[in-house]
Amino acid sequence: MMTDIQTILPVAIVLSSLIPGLLIFSLKESQHRLRITLNLAGVFSKLLLVGWMLHGVSQGQQFSFSITFLPGADLILQGDALSLQFVALSSVLWLATTIYAIGYLEGSAFRSRFFGYFSLCVSATVGLALAGNLVTFLVFYELLTLATFPLVVHRGTDAAIRAGKVYLAYTVSGGVLVLMGVALLHALAGTPDFIPGGYLSPVVDQHQAGLTLAFVLMVLGLGVKAALLPVHGWLPQAMVAPAPVSALLHAVAVVKAGAFGIIRLVYDVYGIETLSILQLTQGLMILAAATIIYGSIRALQQTEIKKRLAYSTVSQVSYITLGVAMLGPIAAIGALVHLVHQGLMKITLFFCAGNFAETLNIHHIREMNGLGQRMPLTMAAFTVGALGMIGVPPIAGFISKWYLGLGALETGQPWILWVFVGSGLLNAAYFLPLLYRGWFAKPAVEWAAHPQARRPASVWNETHWMLLWPTLFTALLAIVTGILAGSDFSPLAWAQLIVAREFAP
Amino acid sequence: MNAALVSMVVPFFAAMLVLMWRPRQQSWLVIVASIVSLLAAVMALLSVIDSGPQSLNLGGWESPLAIRFQLMPVNALLIVTTAVIHLIVVCFAASSHHCQPIKQAFWPLALLLHGSLVALWLSMDLFNWYVTLELLGLAAVALVTLAGQKALRAALDYLLLSLFASLTYLLGVVMLYGQYGTLDIALLATLTEADRVTQTALLLISAGLMLKAALWPLHLWLPAAHSSAPTPVSALLSALVVKAPLFILWLLWSRVAPSELAVPMGFWLALLGGGALLIGGWSACRTPHLKTLVAYSTVAQLGYGLLALGLLLHWQLNDLQAALWLFVVAHAMAKTSMFLAAGEIQAATGKKRLNSLRGMTLTMPVALFAFAVAGGSLIGLPPSGGFIAKWLLIQPMLIEPAYWPWALLVIIATLLSAAYVFRVVSQGFRQSSVSATASEHGKSAQWLALLPAILVWLMALFSEPLLQLMDVFSA
Numbered sequence: 001m002m003t004d005i006q007t008i009l010p011v012a013i014v015l016s017s018l019i020p021g022l023l024i025f026s027l028k029e030s031q032h033r034l035r036i037t038l039n040l041a042g043v044f045s046k047l048l049l050v051g052w053m054l055h056g057v058s059q060g061q062q063f064s065f066s067i068t069f070l071p072g073a074d075l076i077l078q079g080d081a082l083s084l085q086f087v088a089l090s091s092v093l094w095l096a097t098t099i100y101a102i103g104y105l106e107g108s109a110f111r112s113r114f115f116g117y118f119s120l121c122v123s124a125t126v127g128l129a130l131a132g133n134l135v136t137f138l139v140f141y142e143l144l145t146l147a148t149f150p151l152v153v154h155r156g157t158d159a160a161i162r163a164g165k166v167y168l169a170y171t172v173s174g175g176v177l178v179l180m181g182v183a184l185l186h187a188l189a190g191t192p193d194f195i196p197g198g199y200l201s202p203v204v205d206q207h208q209a210g211l212t213l214a215f216v217l218m219v220l221g222l223g224v225k226a227a228l229l230p231v232h233g234w235l236p237q238a239m240v241a242p243a244p245v246s247a248l249l250h251a252v253a254v255v256k257a258g259a260f261g262i263i264r265l266v267y268d269v270y271g272i273e274t275l276s277i278l279q280l281t282q283g284l285m286i287l288a289a290a291t292i293i294y295g296s297i298r299a300l301q302q303t304e305i306k307k308r309l310a311y312s313t314v315s316q317v318s319y320i321t322l323g324v325a326m327l328g329p330i331a332a333i334g335a336l337v338h339l340v341h342q343g344l345m346k347i348t349l350f351f352c353a354g355n356f357a358e359t360l361n362i363h364h365i366r367e368m369n370g371l372g373q374r375m376p377l378t379m380a381a382f383t384v385g386a387l388g389m390i391g392v393p394p395i396a397g398f399i400s401k402w403y404l405g406l407g408a409l410e411t412g413q414p415w416i417l418w419v420f421v422g423s424g425l426l427n428a429a430y431f432l433p434l435l436y437r438g439w440f441a442k443p444a445v446e447w448a449a450h451p452q453a454r455r456p457a458s459v460w461n462e463t464h465w466m467l468l469w470p471t472l473f474t475a476l477l478a479i480v481t482g483i484l485a486g487s488d489f490s491p492l493a494w495a496q497l498i499v500a501r502e503f504a505p
Numbered sequence: 506m507n508a509a510l511v512s513m514v515v516p517f518f519a520a521m522l523v524l525m526w527r528p529r530q531q532s533w534l535v536i537v538a539s540i541v542s543l544l545a546a547v548m549a550l551l552s553v554i555d556s557g558p559q560s561l562n563l564g565g566w567e568s569p570l571a572i573r574f575q576l577m578p579v580n581a582l583l584i585v586t587t588a589v590i591h592l593i594v595v596c597f598a599a600s601s602h603h604c605q606p607i608k609q610a611f612w613p614l615a616l617l618l619h620g621s622l623v624a625l626w627l628s629m630d631l632f633n634w635y636v637t638l639e640l641l642g643l644a645a646v647a648l649v650t651l652a653g654q655k656a657l658r659a660a661l662d663y664l665l666l667s668l669f670a671s672l673t674y675l676l677g678v679v680m681l682y683g684q685y686g687t688l689d690i691a692l693l694a695t696l697t698e699a700d701r702v703t704q705t706a707l708l709l710i711s712a713g714l715m716l717k718a719a720l721w722p723l724h725l726w727l728p729a730a731h732s733s734a735p736t737p738v739s740a741l742l743s744a745l746v747v748k749a750p751l752f753i754l755w756l757l758w759s760r761v762a763p764s765e766l767a768v769p770m771g772f773w774l775a776l777l778g779g780g781a782l783l784i785g786g787w788s789a790c791r792t793p794h795l796k797t798l799v800a801y802s803t804v805a806q807l808g809y810g811l812l813a814l815g816l817l818l819h820w821q822l823n824d825l826q827a828a829l830w831l832f833v834v835a836h837a838m839a840k841t842s843m844f845l846a847a848g849e850i851q852a853a854t855g856k857k858r859l860n861s862l863r864g865m866t867l868t869m870p871v872a873l874f875a876f877a878v879a880g881g882s883l884i885g886l887p888p889s890g891g892f893i894a895k896w897l898l899i900q901p902m903l904i905e906p907a908y909w910p911w912a913l914l915v916i917i918a919t920l921l922s923a924a925y926v927f928r929v930v931s932q933g934f935r936q937s938s939v940s941a942t943a944s945e946h947g948k949s950a951q952w953l954a955l956l957p958a959i960l961v962w963l964m965a966l967f968s969e970p971l972l973q974l975m976d977v978f979s980a
Contacts (some may be wrong), residue, residue, distance in 0.1 A: 061636055068969040069888065070896055113866065139887040146881065149927075156864075156936035172923045175886075177917050180903075183896060187903040209906055 009053055010065045010077035013087065014127045016046040017094070021119025027112045036102055039115055044094045046126075050091045053079045058497070064132060065174050073191035073386075075139065076132030077305040080194075081498040082268075085491070086129035086260050089340050092477075093252055093347055094122050100351060101244035103466025104358060118244075120147035125253040129260060133191050134182045134269060137261065141178060141225075144257055145171040151245045163237040170234035174224025178261075181218035185269070186208060193293055194264060196502045198271020208278065211270075215280050218265055219287075225256025226321060227314045228241070228293040236310040243354025246306060251313055253344035256339060259320040262394035263335065267502050272327050281325045287421045288322035291315065296426035303365055305353045309346070309429060312389065315423060316342045322416065323404050329503045330409025334494035336401035337485075344478040345388040347399055351471040352382040359463040366432060370443030379438045381475035386431035390480050391424050396482040399492055508548035509576050512576045512584055513623035515542045516591075520616035520697040526768045527667050534600035538616060539595050542623075550581040553976065559565035560629070573629050573689060578974045579830050580626040585753070586834050587626070590841050593957055597845050598737040601852075601950035602871035610651055611737070618644040618741060631645045631678045631688040631710075634753050635671070638717065642667040642852035645746050648738040649730055649736060659729040666716055666726050669888050674713030680706035690760055691785050699765040707762055707770075718750035720811055721781030724804045724956040728788075731803065732796035736848025739796065740865040743803040743844055744837040751810050755829065775815025779914045781808025786921030788927065794857045795847050798925055802843070805922065806836045806883060813898050816911070820901065827975035831964075835882055835890030844880035845954035847929075851945055862929060864937025871951035879958040880926030890964030893971075895919075 020042035027035050053063060054078075063079035079087070101118065105111050113234040124147050128140035145168075153164035185191070185200075188207045192199050199213060224231045238250055262284075266275060275281050295315025302308040319342070323335025354360040354376045356371065388395035401420060409414035462468065485492040519538035523531050553559070553576055553776050560575040595615060621644060625637035646667065649660040683690055684703060685696045697703055712723075719727035727747070731739050758774075785805030789798050809832045817825035849872050854861040865873045882891035895915065903912045964971065 067966075069965065070893065070968060071972060075888070109869070114868075135887075145884065149930075150866075150934065153931060153934040156934055158935075160929055161935055165927070166936070168923070168927050172884075172927075173920060176919050179885075179887075179919075180899070180912060180916060183899050184903045187900050207887045210903075213909075253584075375824075 006056070006061060006063045006064045007448045009049060009056075009063050010079050010130050013046060013049045013053065013079075014077065014123050017042050017119045017126065017249055018123040021116050021123060024119060025116040026111055029109070029112060031112075035112065035115060039098050039102070039119070042119060043091075043098050046122075048093060050084070050088055051460040053090060054084055057081055057084055068133070070135060070191075073133060073135040073186060075136050076193060077127070077130045078132035078193070078243055079130060081494065081501055082263065083129045083131075085336060085339060085494055085498060087126050088355065089256075089343050089491075090122060090129065090253060091123050091304050093248055093343060093474070095352075096347065096474050097244050099246040099323075099466050100247070100354070100375070100470040101242075103356060103464045104242065104244055105465075106466075109152065113150065114242075117147050117150045118248075121151065121249060121253060123147075123227035123254060124481075125257060126269035128257055132193050134185060134194075135191050137264065138178060138182045138257060141257060141261065142175050144225075144254065145175055147198030148193050148245075148249055148254055152241045153247065154242055154245065155240065157240075163240045166237045167234045170224050170231060174221040174231065177217045177224075177457070181214045181221060184214040184217065188214070194268035196268060196504065198267070198269050200270050200272055200274045204274050204277055211274070212278055212280065215265070215270065215275075215278070215448040219262065219284060222258045222261040222265070223287075224258065225254050226257075226262060226317055227255055227291070227295075228287055228318060228321065229294055231296070232291065232314045235314055237302075239306045239310050243350060244356065246310075247347045247350035247354065250310070251350050252343045255313060256316045256320075256343065259317055259324075259339060262365065263339075264322055264325050266324050266327075267332075275327065281327055285322060285325040285413070285416070288318040288325055289416065291318040292322065292419055292423045293426070296423050296430065300381065300426060300430045304363055305356065305365055305434075306350070306363070307366070308365065308434075309349050309353060312349075312427070312430070313346055316346065319400070319404060322419075323407060326407050326411045326413060326416070328407050329499050330403055330410045332499045332502065333492070333495045334400050334403030334405075334407050336498055337492050339398035339404060340495075341400045341481060342430070344474055344481065345385045345395070347379050348385040348471060348474040348478060349389075351467070351474065352378050355467050355471060364432060366439070367444070368437045369435065371437070372439040377460070377462055378471060379473045382438065383435055384478055386435055388482070390427045390431055394479070394482045395402065396478045396491075397486075399482055399485045403492075506549070506552070506562050506576050508545045508552060509584060509623070509627060510561070510574070511582070512542045512545035512549060512588060512781055513620055513627060515545065516616040516620035516623070520620065521615045523616065526864060528632070529601040531593070531609075535562060535595050535612045535616060536592070537601060539592040539619070542619065543592050544587070546584045546588040546623075549576060550578075550585050551825045552576075553578050553581040559759070572633055573691075574627040575626065575629040579826070580752070582830065582971075582974065583626045583748075583832060584623050586837050586882055587619065587622050587745055588692065589960070590741070590837055590957065591615065593841060593953060594737045594740050594845070597740075597950055597953045600953060601736070601849060611735070612735075614644050614648050614651075615737070615741065618648065620748070622745055622749060622937070629690045629756075631681065631690070631693075633680060635675060638674070638753075639671060640750065641746060641749060642671065642717065645738075645742055648741070649734040652733055652735045656730075656733040659726070659733045662726050662844075663730040670713040670716035672713070673709050674808070677706040677709030677711075677713065680709070685811065690756055694760045697763050699763040703763075707766065708785065711770075714750035714754045714757075715777075718747045718754070718805060718807065720751075720807055721777055721784060721804060724781065724785070724807075728803055730798050731800040731844075732794065736845060736852070739800070740841045740844040741847065743800065744841045747803065747807060747825070748810075748833050748837065748965065751807070751833065753816070756856035758814070759826075764821060766793065768821065769819075771815045771818025771820070773811050773815070775819060775911070778808040778810070778812030778815055779911075779918075781805060781811060782918035783808075783921070786918055786925065788865045789925040790921060793859055795851055795859050795929065796844070796857065798859070798929065799840070799843050799847050802883060802922070803836075803840060803926060805918065806832075806840070806980045808918070809836075809894070812892075812911075812914075816898075816901070823902055824901065825898065827972055828894050830889060830975065831894035831897065831971065835894050835961050835964060837900065838964070839879040839882040839889075839891060840928055842875050842881075842954055842956070842961070845957075846875040846879070846951070849950050849954055850876075859929065859932055862932035867934035867937065871926055871948070871955055874931075875951065875955035875958050877926070877930045878955065878962065880930065882958070882961045883913040884922045886925055888962065888965035890961040926977075
């Protein structure tokens with residue numbers, strides 16, 4: 001029996017960011033205090049609601065809300081273990097990014113517009129995580145595209161507009177492909193709720209061609225947001241956006257929306273059995289592996305910090321896709337936990353890059369020499385993120401790579417281990433020089449002589465506290481989730497719970 | 506049925522009143538008449554939902570002689586849409602400062618347009634349609650000329666083509682009358698045979714209608730006429746007037762034409778629809794002027810209507826009726842919003858070109874937002890009315906692999922529409938060289954422009970009752 005709370009909670013989680021967002025649009029630029037209050041009220045109420053739902057789902061409660069929408073396809077918001085993995089991640093990181101963004105944008109123009117769209121983006125992300133069927137997923141997926149565009153072009157410069165157009169060209173095309181895929185599946189099998197093991201096995205004999213085409217369409221469409229080769233091109237371009245946008249949206253929300261969609265598609269729509277019959281995952285696996293290597297190589301070639309991080313995202317997000325495509329339970333754990341871990345580490349790295357740019361106007365790798373003397377805390381956070389990406393224990397990245405590697409062996413695909421080894425080496429090759437420069441190289445100019453850099457009074461003042469604290473917070477989370485991975489409340493434990501439910505016979 | 510008649514008569518009556526009495530505050534009279542007409546339209550819709558289709562023979566004559574009005578779910582929906590859009594547009598015209606100069610002649614003509622549209626939706630015979638089409642065409646041309654000297658050329662073209670189309674239409678009607686001795690749709694439906702004369706007559710009528718509806722490739726007059734007209738007029742023409750011939754075309758081919766003729770014709774209509782989508786969309790992506798872009802978007806979007814109609818006939822698939830009419834309604838709302846927003850922006854900047862939109866997110870945020878939201882429905886982004894219609898349209902295309910090329914066409918059309926909508930929106934985000942601030946001027950007009958865009962997104966929430974309404978009809 002569903003209680004009222006169990007119906008309302010999924011909607012409330014979406015509304016907790018949507019309503020403050022809409023209110024913020026109506027504010028004048030000068031209503032600074034009110035805007036911050038609304039933002040924080042949204043953030044904390046969302047965290048509270050998500051915590052509530054997490055508790056409920058771990059107890060085995062069902063949360064579901066639906067209204068009629070299309071013939072045979074209602075709009076359904078529901079909370080299951082998988083959706084909460086993503087919802088919890090976005091909500092926690094929204095907290096960090098909101099504070100970061102308030103500090104970052106202090107005194108600049110268009111803040112109401114920025115925070116309004118920012119909240120819309122978070123609502124769309126949470127909505128697509130909570131979506132209970134493909135049509136609902138599609139609705140929020142497209143809304144996410146729309147809500148992100150104004151943030152990419154936020155600065156209004158020619159470069160920003162150009163990047164915005166590239167972004168739209170990719171994501172709208174991807175959206176159309178997803179739409180077609182969803183509609184095709186609807187035509188062939190209707191749109192029932194997501195269900196572990198998928199719902200397509202009854203029609204697989206009848207509609208082989210249709211199901212194959214739908215899978216290809218959906219993976220290409222979702223692959224745009226997940227930055228899969230060959231449709232990853234928008235991500236590095238979108239780096240002209242302000243740092244908080246790059247951090248939350250392009251490291252977490254948007255790219256993860258694509259990866260999350262692929263997870264749903266593989267586990268809860270097609271199901272492992274159907275996919276093995278159709279033999280579709282081999283191609284996806286090769287595509288993901290190629291993206292991992294390609295992204296790493298391109299990252300190595302970049303000289304701008306943000307661009308290098310962007311290509312690193314291209315590479316790292318595909319770990320999730322690869323883990324999913326292996327179709328084994330252990331690889332699935334690796335993929336699901338990487339969804340969280342990569343988010344924590346990458347947002348840290350982007351926050352750091354934003355701090356360097358804001359505080360000392362440092363954008364290029366060659367300018368990073370000796371940065372550790374001037375901004376030791378940010379540099380330390382950066383080190384945590386970078387080492388985590390490489391996969392050094394005990395940082396979170398190690399855990400996910402460990403499970404992904406085990407999964408490759410379990411499913412009998414040892415060649416994937418070589419992909420991981422190669423990518424790990426490349427990761428080291430493009431991150432370690434940055435760390436070396438930051439900690440050990442001599443700065444080109446003495447920091448005391450740097451035009452923007454009077455020596456801060458204390459180490460905690462190396463940059464604005466609203467920029468520093470979120471960075472340290474996410475870095476700390478990346479370490480803690482790694483160290484406490486074995487505890488009951490870690491993302492790893494939650495991923496195991498999801499897999500236990502998804503792979504249950 | 507009576508409510509529907511009220512909805513038709515009130516605008517006519519108010520038009521007379523405005524012309525003869527010439528009150529000082531004409532706008533209030535017109536707005537009140539529109540509200541009354543809307544209320545009556547809603548009552549008519551409710552009565553159709555309650556008690557099904559109704560018909561009325563004027564003067565009590567029986568069917569070959571009588572003028573018959575019929576109220577069905579589809580035209581009830583169209584009557585409501587017409588009334589809603591007229592109400593919004595006249596409120597806009599009354600509140601926008603840029604519409605001041607056109608006021609005097611605008612009010613009675615807009616009312617006349619409203620009344621003739623409702624009469625056309627209600628009619629069910631070929632001659633009545635001829636009369637209402639003529640009324641509609643004349644009112645529309647007169648409205649275009651209100652923009653002054655610069656619109657005369659376009660208005661004259663519109664007038665001549667419209668008259669030519671009427672003659673073609675009339676010729677076809679005469680041939681049908683000669684053959685079957687009646688013009689009533691229901692009677693004709695029982696009589697028609699797939700012979701040469703019928704085919705020629707139907708083709709002549711269709712050619713006339715397609716010219717009036719600016720269906721590709723007979724669309725060439727539309728961009729000039731719709732973009733040079735005064736803003737409220739552009740909205741009415743694009744949203745409503747071009748849909749009237751489509752309605753007749755639909756009844757003609759789905760009811761009157763025998764299926765031996767309708768099935769092959771459907772294929773050609775669908776192809777023409779595809780041409781409209783591609784070439785209209787492409788032209789909208791190329792034009793340097795804002796209102797022309799919106800007008801080309803009408804050409805393209807009418808392609809969806811034609812595509813739905815064509816496939817409905819070709820596959821003899823009545824499910825597509827819902828797609829067809831939801832397209833029409835969703836497009837009517839979205840296009841009203843777009844034209845009002847575009848007109849307001851153009852009037853504020855005083856420039857026609859697209860690059861005058863720089864910095865509009867700051868100076869006219871509501872108008873730009875209206876344009877974007879309406880554009881979202883035209884692209885077919887969920888959850889909007891345009892999305893629902895597109896969803897219904899592509900469902901039958903996807904079932905058979907042989908039909909997949911049609912789906913590809915829809916993909917390309919969607920991408921083109923996204924391209925022209927975001928062409929405008931991204932200009933608005935560009936930094937402006939002059940530091941401008943949001944002007945309080947014209948706030949209410951901007952909000953009125955946003956209203957139909959919001960309505961079209963709300964359509965998605967009410968998709969279930971809407972679809973039920975359509976199902977009642979096909980059953």
